[in-house]
Amino acid sequence: MERKKNYFAGPSVMPVEVLEKLKEDMVDFKGQGLSMIEASHRGGMFEEMYDQCLALFRELLGISDEYDVYFLGGGATLQFTMIPMNFLRPGSVADYIRSGTWSNKAADDAEKLGKVNYYYDGKANNYSSLPDPKTVKPSENSSYLYLCSNETIGGIEWQDFPDTGSVPLIGDMSSDIFSRPIPVDSFSMIYGGVQKNLGPAGATFIIMKKSLLEKQNSNLTAYMDYKLHSKNKGLYNTPPVFSIWAVKLVLEWIKANGGTEGMLKRAIEKSSIIYDTIDNSSFFRSPVDAAYRSRMNIVFRLPNEELEAKFVEESKKEGMLGLKGHRSVGGLRASIYNALPVEDVVALAQFMKEFERKNG
Amino acid sequence: MERKKNYFAGPSVMPVEVLEKLKEDMVDFKGQGLSMIEASHRGGMFEEMYDQCLALFRELLGISDEYDVYFLGGGATLQFTMIPMNFLRPGSVADYIRSGTWSNKAADDAEKLGKVNYYYDGKANNYSSLPDPKTVKPSENSSYLYLCSNETIGGIEWQDFPDTGSVPLIGDMSSDIFSRPIPVDSFSMIYGGVQKNLGPAGATFIIMKKSLLEKQNSNLTAYMDYKLHSKNKGLYNTPPVFSIWAVKLVLEWIKANGGTEGMLKRAIEKSSIIYDTIDNSSFFRSPVDAAYRSRMNIVFRLPNEELEAKFVEESKKEGMLGLKGHRSVGGLRASIYNALPVEDVVALAQFMKEFERKNG
Ligand SMILES: Cc1ncc(COP(=O)(O)O)c(C=O)c1O
Numbered sequence: 001m002e003r004k005k006n007y008f009a010g011p012s013v014m015p016v017e018v019l020e021k022l023k024e025d026m027v028d029f030k031g032q033g034l035s036m037i038e039a040s041h042r043g044g045m046f047e048e049m050y051d052q053c054l055a056l057f058r059e060l061l062g063i064s065d066e067y068d069v070y071f072l073g074g075g076a077t078l079q080f081t082m083i084p085m086n087f088l089r090p091g092s093v094a095d096y097i098r099s100g101t102w103s104n105k106a107a108d109d110a111e112k113l114g115k116v117n118y119y120y121d122g123k124a125n126n127y128s129s130l131p132d133p134k135t136v137k138p139s140e141n142s143s144y145l146y147l148c149s150n151e152t153i154g155g156i157e158w159q160d161f162p163d164t165g166s167v168p169l170i171g172d173m174s175s176d177i178f179s180r181p182i183p184v185d186s187f188s189m190i191y192g193g194v195q196k197n198l199g200p201a202g203a204t205f206i207i208m209k210k211s212l213l214e215k216q217n218s219n220l221t222a223y224m225d226y227k228l229h230s231k232n233k234g235l236y237n238t239p240p241v242f243s244i245w246a247v248k249l250v251l252e253w254i255k256a257n258g259g260t261e262g263m264l265k266r267a268i269e270k271s272s273i274i275y276d277t278i279d280n281s282s283f284f285r286s287p288v289d290a291a292y293r294s295r296m297n298i299v300f301r302l303p304n305e306e307l308e309a310k311f312v313e314e315s316k317k318e319g320m321l322g323l324k325g326h327r328s329v330g331g332l333r334a335s336i337y338n339a340l341p342v343e344d345v346v347a348l349a350q351f352m353k354e355f356e357r358k359n360g
Numbered sequence: 361m362e363r364k365k366n367y368f369a370g371p372s373v374m375p376v377e378v379l380e381k382l383k384e385d386m387v388d389f390k391g392q393g394l395s396m397i398e399a400s401h402r403g404g405m406f407e408e409m410y411d412q413c414l415a416l417f418r419e420l421l422g423i424s425d426e427y428d429v430y431f432l433g434g435g436a437t438l439q440f441t442m443i444p445m446n447f448l449r450p451g452s453v454a455d456y457i458r459s460g461t462w463s464n465k466a467a468d469d470a471e472k473l474g475k476v477n478y479y480y481d482g483k484a485n486n487y488s489s490l491p492d493p494k495t496v497k498p499s500e501n502s503s504y505l506y507l508c509s510n511e512t513i514g515g516i517e518w519q520d521f522p523d524t525g526s527v528p529l530i531g532d533m534s535s536d537i538f539s540r541p542i543p544v545d546s547f548s549m550i551y552g553g554v555q556k557n558l559g560p561a562g563a564t565f566i567i568m569k570k571s572l573l574e575k576q577n578s579n580l581t582a583y584m585d586y587k588l589h590s591k592n593k594g595l596y597n598t599p600p601v602f603s604i605w606a607v608k609l610v611l612e613w614i615k616a617n618g619g620t621e622g623m624l625k626r627a628i629e630k631s632s633i634i635y636d637t638i639d640n641s642s643f644f645r646s647p648v649d650a651a652y653r654s655r656m657n658i659v660f661r662l663p664n665e666e667l668e669a670k671f672v673e674e675s676k677k678e679g680m681l682g683l684k685g686h687r688s689v690g691g692l693r694a695s696i697y698n699a700l701p702v703e704d705v706v707a708l709a710q711f712m713k714e715f716e717r718k719n720g
C-alpha cells in the first residue's frame with residue numbers, strides 16, 4: 001500500500017501502527033469473541049479499556065486528582081454551548097479572546113446565553129496575531145476567561161498562557177492537545193475534539209477542575225450538566241466507543257514516542273522544516289505573526305491565487321492531500337499533526353522548493 | 361473464532377459481515393491510500409460515502425423529500441435537551457407519554473425547559489403497558505406530542521402510533537428503528553442513537569420534517585439549532601465518521617436481507633421463539649402487557665431473584681452475554697436486534713428450557 005501524504009486539518013492522519021491494531025482486533029477483540037464496538041459500555045471489556053485510556057491520558061499530561069477527565073460526544077462545537085450554559089453566571093460576564101474562527105464561534109454562542117466581554121479581538125490584524133499573555137487580565141466579576149490555544153484555520157498558537165488569578169481559565173485545545181506539555185494547573189477546564197492529534201472524530205475530551213463545578217449554574221438538563229458527566233466519568237449515556245478505543249491506542253503510541261516532550265520535539269522539528277522553507281524564500285509568505293506561529297497548522301501564501309490553485313492541483317498529483325487553506329481564509333495550509341511522519345514533511349518542503357523553482 | 365452470543369441492549373451485536381468489511385478497509389479504504397477515518401469530512405471520499413449512506417437510509421424507510429435526514433453526535437440523550445429547546449414554544453405545552461426509563465428521561469429534561477403535560481404515565485402499572493394509540497389526543501395548544509417507540513429497558517413497544525392531527529408527533533426510535541417498516545409521514549421528527557440496530561455508538565440519526573423547522577424557537581446556539589444542522593446535512597461540524605461509515609455498511613446488509621420488511625419477518629420469527637418459550641412454561645414469566653411486547657428487548661422473570669442470578673451466571677458459561685436485566689428494573693432481558701443470528705435465539709430458547717428442566 002502506498003500511503004497518501006495527509007495534511008488534512010481534521011479528521012486527519014492517524015499513526016499507521018494504530019490503524020493496524022484497530023484492523024487486527026476489529027472483528028474479534030483479543031480473542032474475546034466479539035468486537036470492542038459490540039460490547040456493552042457497562043463494565044466488562046469496554047470499561048477496562050476506558051479506564052486504561054483515562055489513566056494514560058492523565059499520566060501523559062500530568063493531570064492531578066483535582067481534575068476529572070472523560071469523553072463526551074457532539075464535537076468541540078457542542079462545548080461552545082455547554083460552557084456558558086454551565087459557567088456564565090447570570091449577572092456576571094465571560095471574557096472571550098477573539099483570535100480567529102474557533103474562538104469567535106465559541107464567543108458568538110456565549111453571547112446568546114449571557115453577557116460577553118472581549119478583552120481582545122484580532123479582527124484589526126485579520127486574526128494574524130495574539131495578545132501578549134502577560135497583559136491579559138480578566139474583567140471584574142468575570143465568570144471565566146476563554147481562549148483557543150491553537151486556531152486551526154488561522155494558524156496561530158498560544159506559546160504561553162495568561163495568568164487569570166482566581167478567574168477560571170478555559171481553553172479549547174482541539175488542534176494542539178498532546179503536541180506539547182501543557183500547564184494544566186493554569187486551567188479550570190480544557191477540552192477539544194479528538195479528531196486531530198488523538199484519533200477518529202466522534203469524541204470530545206474534557207479535563208474539568210472539580211472546583212469549577214461548584215460554580216455551575218442550576219436547572220441544567222442531563223446532557224448539558226458537567227457535574228452529571230463528571231460523576232459518571234462520561235458514561236451517563238452511551239459513549240463513542242470506537243473513537244475512545246482508538247484514542248487509547250494513539251495515547252500508547254504517544255507514550256512509546258516520548259510522551260508530550262517527544263511530541264514537542266517532533267513538532268518543532270517538523271514545523272521548522274516548513275517555516276524555514278517559507279522564510280528562506282520570497283516566493284512563500286507566512287501571513288501570521290512569527291511569535292505565535294502554529295506548530296500544527298502552517299498557513300502560507302504564494303504570490304497570487306492562481307499559483308495557489310496550481311500548487312494544490314499539482315500537490316494532489318504527488319499524493320499530497322489537504323493543502324488547500326480553509327475556504328473562509330484562502331491560501332494554503334499544511335496540518336502536520338503528531339501522526340504525520342517527518343518524511344511527509346520533508347517531502348512537502350521539497351515539493352515547495354521544486355514548485356518555486358518552476359513557477360517562481 | 362468462536363463468536364459470543366450477544367444479547368447486549370446497546371452497544372450490541374453487529375452483522376459479522378460488516379465487521380469483516382470494516383476490518384478489510386480499516387488501514388486503506390478501497391486502495392485510496394488512507395483510512396476512511398483519516399479523510400476530511402469536506403468533500404472527497406467521506407462525503408461520497410455519507411451521501412450514499414443518507415440515500416440508502418431514505419430508500420429503506422421510504423422517507424419523502426419533506427424530510428431532512430442526517431446524523432449528529434452526543435447520543436439520543438442530547439436530543440432530550442434539543443427537542444424542547446427547539447420546539448417547546450414559550451406559552452405552549454409539550455405532551456409526553458411517560459412509558460418507561462427513556463421517555464421519562466426525555467420528559468424530565470423537557471420539564472426543565474418549559475411546560476410539560478402527561479397524557480399518560482405508566483407508573484401505576486410499573487411501566488408494563490402503553491395507552492391505546494387510538495385514544496391518544498394531544499392537549500390544546502400543544503407544541504408536540506412525544507413518545508418512545510420501544511422502551512429498551514421496560515421491553516414494551518408501540519405497535520401502532522397515535523394520530524396527532526396538526527400537532528407534531530416526535531418519536532425516539534433508538535431501539536427499534538429498522539426493525540420494521542414505519543409510517544414516517546405520521547411523524548414530524550424521528551431520532552435515535554445508532555448503537556442498537558444500526559451500528560457502533562457515536563452517532564444519532566435525525567429524521568426531521570422541514571415544516572417543523574418553521575416552528576423553531578429563536579436565539580439557539582449553533583449545535584442546538586436543528587435548522588443549522590438541516591442546512592448542512594449534519595456537517596456543520598465534524599461528524600462521527602467511523603459510526604457513519606459502519607451504519608452505511610449495516611444499511612447495505614439490511615437491504616441485502618430484505619429491507620425493513622425482511623427485518624420485520626426476522627424480528628417476528630426471533631421474538632416468537634422466546635415469547636413462546638416464556639408462554640409455554642410456568643417457570644418463565646413476561647412482566648409486560650402482551651399487546652405491547654417488544655420484539656427487540658424481551659424482558660422476563662424467573663420464580664425468584666436467586667434463580668435469575670444463577671441463570672445469568674450459567675448463561676455466561678455458555679458464551680451468552682448481556683442477559684441480566686437493567687439494574688433499574690432487575691430480572692432478565694434478551695436484546696435480539698437485527699444483527700443477532702436466528703441460531704443465537706434458538707440457542708437461548710434451548711438454554712432456557714434446559715435451565716427450567718434443572719431448576720424448575
Ligand atoms: C480549534 C477548534 N475548535 C473547535 C473545532 C470544532 O470541532 P468539532 O468539529 O468537533 O465540533 C475545531 C474543528 O476543527 C477546531 O479546530
Ligand SMILES: Cc1ncc(COP(=O)(O)O)c(C=O)c1O
Pocket residue numbers: 237238239369370434435436437438462508510511512513532533534535553
Ligand atoms: C430508547 C432509548 N432512548 C434513548 C437512549 C439514550 O441513548 P444514548 O445513550 O445514545 O444517549 C437509549 C439508550 O439505550 C434508548 O434505549
Ligand SMILES: [Mg+2]
Pocket residue numbers: 098099100101102103104105148151
Ligand atoms: Mg475564533
Ligand SMILES: [Mg+2]
Pocket residue numbers: 278279280281282283284285286
Ligand atoms: Mg518567505
Ligand SMILES: [Mg+2]
Pocket residue numbers: 458459460461462463464465508511
Ligand atoms: Mg421512559
Ligand SMILES: [Mg+2]
Pocket residue numbers: 637638639640641642643644645646
Ligand atoms: Mg410463562
